[in-house]
Amino acid sequence: MYNAKAYSAASATSPLKSSTIARREPTEHDVQMEILFCGICHSDLHQVRNEWSGVMPTVYPCVPGHEIVGRVTKVGSAVRKYKVGDLGAVGCLVDSDGTCPECKAGLEQFCPNLTLTYNFPDKHTGGVTYGGYSDSIVVDERFVLRVPTGLDLAGTAPLLCAGITTYSPMRHWGVTKGQKVGVVGLGGLGHMGVKFAHALGAHTVVFTTSPGKKEDALRLGADEVVISKNADEMAKHAGSFHFILDAVSADHDINAYIQLLRRDGNITLVGAPEKPLAVSAFGLLFGRKSLSGSPIGGIPETQEMLDFCGKNGITADVEVIPIQKVNEAYERLLKADVKYRFSIDMASLKAE
Numbered sequence: 284m285y286n287a288k289a290y291s292a293a294s295a296t297s298p299l300k301s302s303t304i305a306r307r308e309p310t311e312h313d314v315q316m317e318i319l320f321c322g323i324c325h326s327d328l329h330q331v332r333n334e335w336s337g338v339m340p341t342v343y344p345c346v347p348g349h350e351i352v353g354r355v356t357k358v359g360s361a362v363r364k365y366k367v368g369d370l371g372a373v374g375c376l377v378d379s380d381g382t383c384p385e386c387k388a389g390l391e392q393f394c395p396n397l398t399l400t401y402n403f404p405d406k407h408t409g410g411v412t413y414g415g416y417s418d419s420i421v422v423d424e425r426f427v428l429r430v431p432t433g434l435d436l437a438g439t440a441p442l443l444c445a446g447i448t449t450y451s452p453m454r455h456w457g458v459t460k461g462q463k464v465g466v467v468g469l470g471g472l473g474h475m476g477v478k479f480a481h482a483l484g485a486h487t488v489v490f491t492t493s494p495g496k497k498e499d500a501l502r503l504g505a506d507e508v509v510i511s512k513n514a515d516e517m518a519k520h521a522g523s524f525h526f527i528l529d530a531v532s533a534d535h536d537i538n539a540y541i542q543l544l545r546r547d548g549n550i551t552l553v554g555a556p557e558k559p560l561a562v563s564a565f566g567l568l569f570g571r572k573s574l575s576g577s578p579i580g581g582i583p584e585t586q587e588m589l590d591f592c593g594k595n596g597i598t599a600d601v602e603v604i605p606i607q608k609v610n611e612a613y614e615r616l617l618k619a620d621v622k623y624r625f626s627i628d629m630a631s632l633k634a635e
């Protein structure tokens with residue numbers, strides 16, 4: 284084991300602060316990376332504050348962060364894909380059994396024996412995993428992604444969660460040219476959803492509660508923007524969508540969006556609010572509409588998404604911040620005040 288610098292929360296009500304954590308020395312299959320950038324996902328905030336206590340209670344101290352881009356500093360003797368000096372990326376997954384049907388299908392996100400990047404039992408240390416708000420990380424090479432050349436690294440980090448979480452359901456539900464696709468909530472996930480829907484050729488409509496985001500939404504690739512609090516504007520789109528991606532982090536009326544789906548349309552939840560949402564059965568059954576959810580994505584699809592971004596010049600729009608501003612960033616997330624992802628410049632941790 285060795286000591287790494289990190290920012291951690293000591294309880295659900297404590298701010299994140301500088302601390303030291305123990306990480307494993309790289310085993311023969313491991314890659315050790317110096318972390319360059321780590322995005323701030325709303326899931327980090329949910330978990331730091333134990334808002335998902337019913338599903339995955341937080342173990343403290345908690346070091347969040349699962350949107351990681353770094354440079355390889357050490358590799359184990361059996362590592363083949365990476366060498367010292369390479370760029371690498373790590374998302375929400377750091378391990379899985381590799382043998383179950385899900386893993387064999389490249390759908391590691393559904394493996395019953397997966398390990399998430401933070402706040403998850405760590406098979407190596409016996410404690411919990413620690414995420415990317417840290418100066419380094421050690422990960423099995425199977426879970427290290429290749430960073431396409433030419434992309435801005437601060438804006439690449441958020442692709443590892445916000446990117447794959449929005450790309451995967453759009454691919455699964457066959458979003459394509461000629462379709463009408465909605466994205467609800469223009470935050471970290473939502474703005475990536477807009478970029479992907481646009482790049483896949485769909486007529487893309489953003490639903491936002493923030494009128495001030497209208498111009499940005501159009502610049503990001505939306506064809507239309509609807510202020511969701513305006514019932515008349517909403518009604519104009521009734522029964523017209525093939526697919527809607529709901530990326531809202533808080534309680535909201537999902538029935539208002541189900542009404543906007545056409546026959547056999549689908550709305551997929553990627554947002555994971557603390558409390559359950561109420562769903563009207565009638566909204567779904569008239570029109571045989573479906574409601575589903577989608578978590579992150581598997582390793583092959585995450586690489587496919589990164590390569591797609593490399594080819595199409597897609598990165599997240601980021602506000603780069605030093606780690607010392609992380610608590611302030613969390614408060615701004617709660618006010619839907621981020622344009623459109625915070626990316627932590629991890630060099631700032633050296634000052635601690």
Ligand SMILES: NC(=O)c1ccc[n+]([C@@H]2O[C@H](COP(=O)([O-])OP(=O)(O)OC[C@H]3O[C@@H](n4cnc5c(N)ncnc54)[C@H](OP(=O)(O)O)[C@@H]3O)[C@@H](O)[C@H]2O)c1
Pocket residue numbers: 323324325326327329444445448467468469470471472473490491492493496530531532533534535552553554555556577578579616617619620621623
């Ligand atoms: N499924 C997965 O695997 C997965 C992966 C990552 C994150 N998530 C979850 O996805 C959600 C979004 O994450 P994020 O990082 O994109 O968050 P974020 O950057 O904070 O964006 C959330 C957006 O939701 C909208 N919103 C916030 N409060 C709202 C309210 N009360 N009513 C209606 N709209 C509201 C806002 O957009 P407007 O200002 O445009 O209204 C806000 O910008 C979180 O719950 C997160 O935990 C899930």
Ligand SMILES: [Zn+2]
Pocket residue numbers: 324325326327349444445
């Ligand atoms: Zn995330």
Ligand SMILES: [Zn+2]
Pocket residue numbers: 379380381382383384385386387391394395396
């Ligand atoms: Zn498995």
